[in-house]
Amino acid sequence: MSPWDPGQDVIEVQRGPEPGGAAGAYRAFGETLRGLKTTMARVFEGPVTVEYPEEKTPVYPRFRGRHKLHRFEDTGLEKCVGCSLCAAACPAECIRVVASENTPEHQVSAGERYASVYEINMSRCIFCGYCEIACPFDAITMGNDYEMADYTRSDLIFTKEMLLADPIERTPLRREGE
Amino acid sequence: MSTHLAAVGFPESALVQVIKALVIFAFVLQVVPLILLFERKALGRFQARIGPNRVGPYGLMQPLADVLKLLSKEQFTPATAVPWMMALAPAISIFTAVATLAIIPFGDTRKHALFGADYGLYGIDVSIGILWAFAFGALAFYGLMLGGWASGSKYSFLGAMRSAAQLISYEVSLALALLGVVITAGSLSLTEIVNGQGHIWYIVPQFVGFLIFMVAGFAETNRPPFDLPEADAEIVAGYNTEFGGMRFGSFFMAEYINVIAISGIATAMFLGGWHGPGPGYLDPLWVILKMFFFIFVFVWVRATLPRLRYDQLMAFGWKVLLPLATLNALVTAIVVVATA
Numbered sequence: 001m002s003p004w005d006p007g008q009d010v011i012e013v014q015r016g017p018e019p020g021g022a023a024g025a026y027r028a029f030g031e032t033l034r035g036l037k038t039t040m041a042r043v044f045e046g047p048v049t050v051e052y053p054e055e056k057t058p059v060y061p062r063f064r065g066r067h068k069l070h071r072f073e074d075t076g077l078e079k080c081v082g083c084s085l086c087a088a089a090c091p092a093e094c095i096r097v098v099a100s101e102n103t104p105e106h107q108v109s110a111g112e113r114y115a116s117v118y119e120i121n122m123s124r125c126i127f128c129g130y131c132e133i134a135c136p137f138d139a140i141t142m143g144n145d146y147e148m149a150d151y152t153r154s155d156l157i158f159t160k161e162m163l164l165a166d167p168i169e170r171t172p173l174r175r176e177g178e
Numbered sequence: 179m180s181t182h183l184a185a186v187g188f189p190e191s192a193l194v195q196v197i198k199a200l201v202i203f204a205f206v207l208q209v210v211p212l213i214l215l216f217e218r219k220a221l222g223r224f225q226a227r228i229g230p231n232r233v234g235p236y237g238l239m240q241p242l243a244d245v246l247k248l249l250s251k252e253q254f255t256p257a258t259a260v261p262w263m264m265a266l267a268p269a270i271s272i273f274t275a276v277a278t279l280a281i282i283p284f285g286d287t288r289k290h291a292l293f294g295a296d297y298g299l300y301g302i303d304v305s306i307g308i309l310w311a312f313a314f315g316a317l318a319f320y321g322l323m324l325g326g327w328a329s330g331s332k333y334s335f336l337g338a339m340r341s342a343a344q345l346i347s348y349e350v351s352l353a354l355a356l357l358g359v360v361i362t363a364g365s366l367s368l369t370e371i372v373n374g375q376g377h378i379w380y381i382v383p384q385f386v387g388f389l390i391f392m393v394a395g396f397a398e399t400n401r402p403p404f405d406l407p408e409a410d411a412e413i414v415a416g417y418n419t420e421f422g423g424m425r426f427g428s429f430f431m432a433e434y435i436n437v438i439a440i441s442g443i444a445t446a447m448f449l450g451g452w453h454g455p456g457p458g459y460l461d462p463l464w465v466i467l468k469m470f471f472f473i474f475v476f477v478w479v480r481a482t483l484p485r486l487r488y489d490q491l492m493a494f495g496w497k498v499l500l501p502l503a504t505l506n507a508l509v510t511a512i513v514v515v516a517t518a
Contacts, residue, residue, distance in 0.1 A: 035482040039224045049228045
């Protein structure tokens with residue numbers, strides 16, 4: 001009596017020929033030539049190097065780079081009203097917001113209050129984009145800038161003025177379908 | 179002829195010999211950095227990248243920067259090392275590598291050609307010919323062995339042991355592969371062998387010998403895929419782990435001179451040496467072009483093949499290459515005797 005018949009569950013493993021012997025040496029020689037052909041093809045294709053400091057890889061539109069704070073284009077007032085929702089949403093706790101009241105003589109933002117201090121510690125930021133999602137006024141968005149290396153940690157704390165300003169050097173952006 | 183230190187096939191004055199020795203040494207010293215740069219650039223292209231291009235235009239000054247860096251570095255000696263042997267080992271490596279280069283012919287012998295002096299376009303045409311190369315190839319092993327052993331470090335020692343085993347295994351195949359050519363040409367002298375290739379290069383009748391020679395040559399020069407003495411993944415850098423500065427540079431340079439030497443021997447033995455179209459004064463150019471082709475192959479293979487495992491290396495050397503080389507020499511001998 002035969003044991004249980006596995007039927008369709010049998011998997012036939014396809015194995016190559018065993019190494020060694022004259023046939024093995026012949027195959028090894030052929031495979032060596034194939035490898036040489038492969039590397040030579042790379043020479044004719046040319047290098048794929050992007051020489052970074054001179055040429056930058058374009059980022060995708062949804063790339064989450066350095067944050068940007070925004071103003072209203074018509075009035076020039078800041079969009080941020082100092083609600084601290086971004087700071088609450090931030091998993092890395094790198095955002096610090098101190099809100100102050102707007103006065104008629106000193107109108108900074110469109111709402112009742114404005115952010116008198118808005119700091120992002122870039123050395124802690126994980127670029128998750130939660131601040132952007134949490135913001136009810138689209139005052140903070142993730143930009144495309146990724147060149148933020150610096151020599152000291154304190155230089156990596158970005159103030160409101162730095163976040164409002166345009167990046168010094170624009171990062172190339174990939175167009176749709178590129 | 180008593181003025182000559184070695185028995186040579188073509189007598190030259192002592193002055194010509196001294197000048198040739200100086201020219202060869204100077205030439206090699208200039209060519210090694212160029213080959214180093216060529217290798218790095220070509221290796222880059224094989225791997226779809228650019229290679230060094232920061233120092234000077236197109237990175238042409240890169241070898242200069244490398245050499246200056248090596249010259250300015252400290253000659254570190256571990257506490258467990260034997261200092262004078264550590265100093266001696268790279269010198270042996272360089273010496274044997276350059277000495278091998280002496281027999282490579284760049285052109286035929288000329289009578290009363292330059293200022294009425296007889297000269298041949300090679301370092302020395304010793305009567306033992308290609309055996310000279312084997313002799314110095316065997317001595318070169320002492321450089322690696324002393325360097326590894328005198329370092330007093332286990333990685334160096336392992337690397338030295340590997341190089342010992344590898345050189346002994348592959349030197350036999352190398353010699354047997356060239357034996358076929360020697361039998362066909364009926365001479366040991368490289369100039370005689372090249373002269374014998376006037377109508378057909380020995381790569382055609384000795385193709386198997388050529389393949390064996392190339393494989394064994396890769397192993398002799400410790401080049402990938404046979405760079406087990408300095409397998410950086412397993413034993414740091416093998417025999418030159420503890421070497422720094424120009425001592426390391428010497429080992430490095432010896433490796434490249436060996437590559438030039440093997441290319442030169444392959445050119446003379448299989449690719450017809452200086453034979454090529456054009457007038458006689460183009461002879462050295464043909465040799466250099468053919469050598470360059472071999473150097474290119476060395477780089478190409480390095481870019482392609484992964485390093486062999488140690489037992490694979492040994493099994494390949496003794497079980498495949500040696501019987502094949504013996505058979506090749508045997509068949510050649512039978513054919514030569516039968517057709518004579």
